[in-house]
Amino acid sequence: MAPPILAQKDKKLFADLLSQYENRQLSKGRKTADQILKKYPEHGETMCMKGLILVHLGQRDEGINLVKEGMRKDLSSHICWHVWALIQKSEHKYEDALKSYIQALKFDKDNFNILRDTAVLQTQTRQFEGLVETRHNLLRLRPYNRHHWVGLAVAYQLNGNLDEAKQVLEHIEGFLRNIGTSNVEFSELLMYHVRILEDMGDFQSAVDMLESHDRAKGGSVLDRMASTEMKARLLAKLKESDADDEKKTAWTERADATWRWLLSQNADGYEYYKGFLANQGIDLANVTDENREKALEMLRDYSNVQFATAPRRLALHVATGQEFQDLIKPYLTNGLTKGIPSLFADLKPLYNDSVKRQIIEDIVEELRATFATSTGDSVEPTTYLWALYLLAQHHSYLGRHKQALEILDIAIVHTPTLPELYMTRARALKRAGDPHGAARAMNDARLLDGQDRFINTKTGKYLLRAGMVNEADTIFSKFTRGGAPAGADLEEMQAMHYLVEQGDSYRRAGKLNLALKKYYVIQKVFESFREDQYEFHQYSVRKTILNVYTEMLKWEDNVRSHPGFIHAAVAxxxxxxxxxxxxxxxPSLQPPETTGSDVSSKKAINKAKKAARKGQPEADGANSKKATAIQPEDRGLEPPRPRDDDPEGLKLVLAEDPLERADKYLTGLSELVPQNMDICFAIYDVAIRRKKYLQAVGMLTRAHSLDSEHPGLHSRIAHLRNTVSSLPEPIPAPVGPILAESIASLLPAEVSLELFNSQYLQKHSSSPMAIVAHAKVAQILKAPQDEVDSILFTVLKEPVQLDHEAAFAVLSYLKEMKSPRAEEFRIACNDRFELSTLFRSDEEIDALQKSFTESGESPADGEALETVI
Known part of the structure; x- marks a missing residue:
């Protein structure tokens, strides 16, 4: 049935309706729509417009239903499709909204507003080929608007058509030649043009363009530092690409002058020194004996510049032997005399060289002895203190926890009011496997400076690692807005450190429902990153912020490779x-956690499920409150924030499709992070259970190329072979033969699993995690429980290099198997690792947490903090 045709007078009324909506006269618009619908109740366009107005007025469900009904009445109207696209876009369904915009363009191909929104959505969804066509249409409709020319150039670049982008930019600059020399947008456009030339490999033209528009010569590029940095980089590329020795020398001289100018502006720019030396053929990452002296001489020239510490520090990286010793001693003495807290962090990269590491230790010990025995005014007492501080950090970093703690005890007796000493003590205890002592030490530091947000944040982080979630939230709440619960405020602030640590804390405590909730919040944070870029697609083109904008798009495409997201995905x-x-x-093949309590045991899983079925949350304090959404007065088209009907994750943990949910979380990560073993293992663990055997073997093949001896890979190869060989029927062609060939590339068919397992143990007899992998394969082969236990207990013998983390992994696996010898292993480790509390009994750990709560901060401390804030 054809849609009704409005009379001329009613067409004018419908035009008024569109105008009223555009001017946000929503109440008037609603009345106008009702007036039209009273006469034409089947008019689809009016129904859609009224539905859109209702959505703006907060009647979302009623409005969307009316829009859908209006579309059914008139599927050939661009207005109906445009309205529906606006609704979809407001719900962040960008792909669906783009389809609706394309449908609308079929009926009104020259609608400027629809074309503009289509271009933005094509950028958002990375459909660059269609973007070029849309930008062409926009330019055809508005050829005298330079922003549409800029948009076309960007579209060409994003689609990989750099020659076309260059031609468009040349055309733009042609009609902007008289714009003046102080126009910021024109300056950004020129820099963008230079970047296009660089990407094309036309370095000569790029350099010429920078020089012709040099600000020092009255040119139009306003950011002289950025343009000079780009020029230095281009000259280096020119030198590398030119085979003519005479030209290479000329490029080198020009680049040398450019780097020297940059160093004159910032003598502490590390990247400038790297470029400056690289221009002379010296790679700071790989200094050779032939160019070492030349590099030191060049750095020595700049060491005389007042306040320039970068050349002195880089000289330490380059120097060796006696020369390093001669340079490091005054550097250390100066840092200790000035009391620089970050001195160790500055020196830590030098520790990759064991000789330099020993020289630093010897000199600091010598300085410590000198400062300790000095009298009079020649040495300040604080110099001795900072020497102790540096030495404690040194020993802690090298795993000498007892020595570090003994030195810190001396330093604290010397100056008991320095927060850095307690923070270093906390770090040493954490490394020694005592999260509870570490939390207490960090809290001692916090009490010395209660208004320092950094120390408060570190204290909360350490409390979470010690399993004290309520206490951590109390600390975090001191800095939330209006005293709001820490959980809600920090989730809104997208505080990744908090979300990751709290998720891990819940997981270690066996509260899998709450852990999943936190990890899914992390996923939502990264989804919001994707949504946040939407507003910049039009804004950046209009303001000509093009280099930063295109870099942002690249960052957005890879944002989920962030370590925080990967950690949450794997967990x-x-x-x-x-x-x-x-x-x-x-039992799961996942390697046990190395800190906290037994998280993968059936006991923890059943406990979470039992709580979920009963509907009794296991939440802590403030986190048990349901979040409520605050609705703005003008809601626009944005849907209201959905109310969380599962604040404790109880429904989540009982989901009937765990593997599908896991697979969805991992979508695309194998392409984004192809070099990550944890991602390979996570995808394998899901794929093998979903019977996606080719995907599973593909992940193990990739992992094998990264680290063929990894313990996790060893157990999974055996698991794959055993799983496939145990199938009731062979997998038919073409999958079966391909799968068999792929498995054989990892483990030859003639090698039995027993031989494969024993050979692996022989190669890695001193690795505790290799022994765990050997035990897992033995369990796959149906070895008796006592035999698996005996294998795991060999980690306590020589020559196995057992640390507390590996020992805890073994203990977790024994508990997972419900081994009768788990308690015996715990006691043995508790005796062996004196500083660690990981192997204490549950009662002892409860007592440690209780003692912290009872001796925590005083109310006065909290009140003083809130008053200051």
Whole structure:
């Protein structure tokens, strides 16, 4: 049935309706729509416009239903499709909204507003080929607007058509030649043009363009530092690409002058020194004996510049032997005399060289002895203190925890009011495997400077690692807005350190429901990053902020490779796999956690499920409150924030599709992070359970290329072979033969699993995690429990290099198997690792947490803080 045709008078009324909506006269618009619909109740365009107005007025469900009904009445109207696209876009369904805009363009191909929104959505969804066409249409409609020319150039660049982008930019600059020399947008456009030339490999033209527009010569490029940095980089590329020795010499001289100018502006610019030396053929990452003296001489020239510490520090990296010793001693003496807290962090990269590391230790010990025995005014007492501080950091970093703690005790007796000493003590205890002592030491530091947000944040982080979530939230709440609960405020602030640590804390405590909730919040944070870029697609083109904008797009494309997201993804998958295995396949192949309590045991899983079924949350304090959304008065088209009907993750942990949820979380990560073993293992663990055997073997093949001897890979190869060989029927062609060939490339068919397992142990007999992998394969081969236990207990013998983290991994695996010898192993480790509290009994750990709570901060401290804030 054809849509009704409005009379001329009613067409004028409908035009008024569109105008009223555009001018945000929503109440008037609603009345006008009702007036039209009273006469034409089947008019789809009016129904859609009224529905759109209702959404703006807060009647979202009613409005969307009316829009859908209006579309059914008139599917050939660009207005109906445009309205529906606006609704979809407001819900962040960008791909669906783009489809609706394309449908609208079929019926009105020259609608400027629709074309503009289509271009933005094509950029958002990275459909660059279509973007070029859309930008051409916009330019055809508004050829005298330079922003549409700029938009076309950007579209060409994003689509990889650099020659076309260059031609468009030349055309723009042609009609902007008389714009003046102080126009910021024109300056940015020129810099963007230079970047295009660089990407094309036309370095000569890029350099010429920079020089012709040099600000020092009255040119139009306003950011002289940025343009000079770009020029230096281009000259280096020119030198590398030119085979003519005479020209190379000329490029080198010009680049040398450019780097020297940059160093005259910032004598502490590390990257400038790297470029300056690289121009002379000296790679700071790989200094050779032939060019070492030349590099030191060049750095020595700049060491005389007042306040320039960068050349002195870089000289330490370059120098060796006696020369290093001669340079490091005054550097250390100066740092200790000035009391620079970050001195160790500055020196830490030198520790990759064991000789330099020993020289630093010897000199600091010598200085410590000298400062300790000095009298009079020649040496300040604080110099001795900072020497102790540096030495404690040195020993802690090298794993000498007892020595570090003994030195810190001396330093604290000397000056008990320096927060850095307690913070270093906390770090040493953390490395020694005592999260509870570390939390107490960090809290001692906090009490010395209660208004320092950094120390408060570190204290909260250490409390979370010690399993004291309520106490951590109390600390974090001191800096939330209006005293709001820490959980809600820090989630809104997208505080990644908090979300990751709290998720891990819940997971270690066996509260898998709450852990999943936190990890999914991290996923939402990264989804919001994707959504936040939407507003910049039009703004950046209009303001000609093009280099930064295109870099942002590249960053957005790779944002999920962030370590925080990868950590959350892997942890989420491990929980989902553990939940799935609990109901179906038996023990998980996931390696146990190295800190906290037993998280992958059936006991923890069953406890979470039991709480979920009863509907009794295991939340802590403030986190048990349901979040409520605050609705702005003018809601616009944005949907209201959905109310969380599962604040404790109870429904989440009982989901019937754990593997599908895990697979969805991992989508695209194998392409974004192809060199990450944890991602390979996570994808394998999901794929093998979903019977996606080719995907599973593909991940193990990739992991094998990264580290063929990894313990996790060893157990999974055996698991894959055993799983496939145990299938009731062989997998048919073409998958079966390909799978068999791929498995054989990892483990030859003639090698039995028993031989494969024994050979691996022989090669890695001193590695505790290799022994754990050997035990897992033995369990796959149905070895008796006592035999698996005996294998795991060999980690306590020589020559196995056992640390507290590996020992805790073994203990976790023994608990996961419900081994009767788990307690015996715990006691042995508790005796062996004196400083660690990881192997204390549950009662002892409860007592440690209780003692911290009872001796925590005084109310006066909290009140004083809130007053200051």
């Amino acid at each position: 989420t998958v491990q929980i989902w796999v553990a939940l799935y295995d609990d109901a179906t396949l038996g």
